[in-house]
Amino acid sequence: MTTPSPTPRTGRRPLALRVAVLREPVDPARIGRRVVRCRATGMDTGAVVGALDAAEFDVRQASRHEDLADDLRGPTELAEWERIEQMLAAAPPGTVYDPDTDPVVRAELAADAAAATAREAELRKAMRIAARADELQALR
Structure with missing residues (x-):
């Protein structure tokens, strides 16, 4: 029985895959x-x-x-x-x-949801920019 040879690494991974995921601080x-x-x-x-x-x-x-x-x-x-x-x-x-009826908790959850939406939008924008940079690099 033969073992398959490892796939050769060709080039670098696209930049879009290396974009850091924004993490919420503790x-x-x-x-x-x-x-x-x-x-x-x-x-x-x-x-x-x-x-x-x-x-x-x-x-x-x-x-x-x-x-x-x-x-x-x-x-x-x-x-x-x-x-x-x-x-x-x-x-x-x-x-x-x-806590489901606590107005302070509800306000916090709404603020968290808005912040998560903003972070997600920033991440999507960064990924689009990285993908465009990869396309420009490939055309170069």
Whole structure:
């Protein structure tokens, strides 16, 4: 049995295939807000107050450590717990948190969708430019 010979590499790949994909940078504050919303889903006011107390304790403990001084996630999580607690306090008794009905979450999702559309348009434009550059290079 013979093994097939590898295909010879001829030339370079087209530039359009090498265009870097734009990636969204990591945002610890955004991650913190999403974690809080997931944990708070289905919680009533009492459970949210308990989680708020735990978040306050965590932020106090983290403030004592030098390496956590620039951490944005802890204070952001605390602020999100406070916002959810205020929202549930203003709601009728017995209301539980649901991120699908949260106006702040809806606004964030709309902004994310608009930003994704803009990034996709930029990527398509970059790919068109790269493809045109390849065509011009081939004609040269």
